[in-house]
Amino acid sequence: MTAQFIKKGFTLVELLIVIAIIGVLAVVVLVAINPVEQLAKTRDSGRISSVTQLGHALQAYYTSKNAIYPPEASWNASMVASGELSTFPSGIAYTAYAVLPCVTADNDEPSVTPTYCYDNTVANGSIVYATLESNNQNTKCSGGTPQAFAAFSTADGRGGVVCGAGGDLNPWASGTMTYQ
Secondary structure, eight states: OOOOOOOOSOOHHHHHHHHHHHHHHHHHHHHHHOHHHHHHHHHHHHHHHHHHHHHHHHHHHHHHTTSOOOOGGGHHHHHHHTTSOSSOOOOOOOOSSOOOOOOOSOBSOTTSOOOOEEEOOSTTSOEEEEEOOOHHHHTTOOTTOOEEEEEEETTTTEEEEEEESTTOOOSOOTTOOOOO
């Protein structure tokens, strides 16, 4: 009687081939989802939400203070002191694509990189805005206005994504901006 050996398991070569295929698929998936862009989109969502919250708080401030907007130099502190905000939303750092934050001096944190900017010199209202950094938002803008911003205009009574040039939305013309 002869002894028969039954082959069980995989050879080392077979295991290495399967691991290589899984590695290639993982790289393809990672490139397809682009984690840097996904994180930028997440930060932009936070900025859009915060700008909308700040815009509604500005409208409430205006109503409670008898048609006066907070002063530009201390708008963040004025919003908290008046009770329209319990705390001012913290700034969201720009990291993905080296985007320039808004350049106006009327921002939430003048000594550091500004996130939220405010302008109360707009005719019939004020605006609060933040620069957006994801390619997803910026590809909506073209031509001479390649930068996307999250903006809330009290004169327009709404907020959303608008296109502008450079790091600022000044001058702002109420009723003329196209919201994306």
